[in-house]
Amino acid sequence: MKLFLSIFLILFLAQSSHAELVLPKILGHNMVLQQGASVAIWGWADAGQEVIVEFKGQHKKAIADTKGAWKLYLNPLKASFDNASIYIKAGKEQILLNHILVGEVWLCSGQSNMEFAMRKLAKLKPPAGANWPVNEVAEANNKSLRIFLVERKKMNPDSTHSGWNEATAPALGSFSAVGYFFAKELQQKLKVPVGVISAAIPGSGIEPWMPAEAMLKENFFNNTNGDSTHRIKDASGKFYTTMIESLIPFSLKGFLWYQGENNCFLQERLEYTYKMKSLINYWRTKWENNKLPFYYVQIAPYYYSKAKDRPYTVYSEPEFWEAQAAALAISNTVMIATTDLIEDPADLHPVNKWDVGERLATSALSNTYKVDSQPAMGPLFKSAVKKGQSFIIDFDYKGTGLKSNDGAALSYFEVADEKGNYHAATAMIKNNKVWVNAAGIKNPHSVRFAWREDAKANLFNAEGLPALPFRTNNKLKDQFNPR
Known part of the structure; x- marks a missing residue:
């Protein structure tokens, strides 16, 4: 299916002799251009028309193809708070885009x-x-x-x-x-x-x-x-x-x-x-x-x-x-x-x-950007090791350490018995891992955490980000191929 924009441009260019040079909506006054990247500037003009783009000392050229489309790339730019202008010319048509910044x-x-x-x-x-x-x-x-x-x-x-x-x-x-x-x-x-x-x-x-x-x-x-x-x-x-x-x-x-x-x-x-x-x-x-x-x-x-x-x-x-x-x-x-x-x-x-x-x-x-020492997200389930009647749960994104956000005992941990029925469990942080145990469950099979729609659990990292809900018997993860 052709983009409605392309259809518009075909009609627009065919019917008007006063607007040969056209830019997509995203290219306009007040925009920010990505620093450190080859920046695309593109649009439409008369077929075969030479298009010239000037910005911050760069002088680039492109030729519109048989459908009038043209595209060029500016060399990587440095971040700048200076409002600059982009000058675009094709034949007698000219466009000046003002108040352009360079950043992220x-x-x-x-x-x-x-x-x-x-x-x-x-x-x-x-x-x-x-x-x-x-x-x-x-x-x-x-x-x-x-x-x-x-x-x-x-x-x-x-x-x-x-x-x-x-x-x-x-x-x-x-x-x-x-x-x-x-x-x-x-x-x-x-x-x-x-x-x-x-x-x-x-x-x-x-x-x-x-x-x-x-x-x-x-x-x-x-x-x-x-x-x-x-x-x-x-x-x-x-x-x-x-x-x-x-x-x-x-x-x-x-x-x-x-x-x-x-x-x-x-x-x-x-x-x-x-x-x-x-x-x-x-x-x-x-x-x-x-x-x-x-x-x-x-x-x-x-x-x-x-x-x-x-x-x-x-x-x-x-x-x-x-x-x-x-x-x-x-x-x-x-x-x-x-x-x-x-x-x-x-x-x-x-x-x-x-x-x-x-x-x-x-x-x-x-x-x-690698400029912040904080973890990128809250604690994410990594592994579970069964030890006797307990599970030792480890996490990624622990930051500088796991903590109870409100100082109370860790909440919303449950352990499943042999029949798959879950029971409320006690959990504590030890050696920067979480030890989980359910009294009376002699042969526990799995653990789940914050496993209900309204759970407001208190396991966080020290940087203030909450742990993500999980269950240790997650079969879906094994069924997904990211490649």
Whole structure:
């Protein structure tokens, strides 16, 4: 299926003799270009036309092909707070893009919890003593933090070259809160301009964010029944075509992803893990960089078990968390936990998006930029060793040590007996591992932790990040092939 943008351009160029030189919407005033990378500049002109691009002393040329498309790359740039201009010329047509910065650029995508707009913060009523950024939109005045909101029906090229904005009111009010707080934290630590692009649609599954071919490359989907394949073809590509493909090949540092509620309602498990693999691999391929970081968010605790006419239990969401966590086997991925950030599990859209954004920034600062000694995520189950009637549990991402976040005994640990029935267990930190024991269980078989939709467990690392829920008899992880 041809991109609607291409169709638009064919008609546009055929009918107008006054707009031979056209740029994609993502290239515009106020944008941030990725430092240290070959930066793509592209567009459309008359077939065979020479296009000249000048920026910061660089002078580049390209020739439009038979369809009028042209593309060139600027040499890697150094971060700069100086507002500069890009000059583009083709024949008698000229474009001047102003207020251009060079720094770090990230793309955030997903469904409603990523789309959650900054303006909603002003309506919140913080609990007594809470430090909630309810006035952030009104007070924000950082002109070197730039935002681009991908609006599905407004990605056609136009002569205004608009779309990028400084992260101030009123544009900031409509922008992703997760994306903004991520960018704000990143800039404070890196001391460079930051640009963040938000492409998110409430209620969207993962499938519309990639074409069917991305999933059908996987043997897993080709070996499923015909109904599943048919559903993939029906659901795929809708938002990718209009909201992601139109950004390629704009140079990025990485991706942020907050999505899954829709697929959790469908009770997907291993199927979702493979869909994440398909999405990650496809996006990386299209951006021609198989190492681009992909940092994503554990879907927030929610009372799925209380949904009407649905066969969910309190364990349905933890099973989906397990499917999300399995994707960590894919290179250069991190998943942040949200189990401690929820005020009310009855709310599918928890308001605390600032900590989500800051945790994603911590992942980037630690894992991508290597400038932060903090672990990239909370403690992640690594191994379990059975010793008598106890299990000794070890973790990755322990930071400077495991701890009880509230000083109380560790909570939400359970041990299964020979019949697979789970019983509440005692757990304690010893030698920076967790020792788990259930009284009266002579032959324990497995351990699970925080294994219910509303669990608010207290096992953290010393840096303040919660451990991710897990069960030691995780069969899904063994069924997933990340390669």
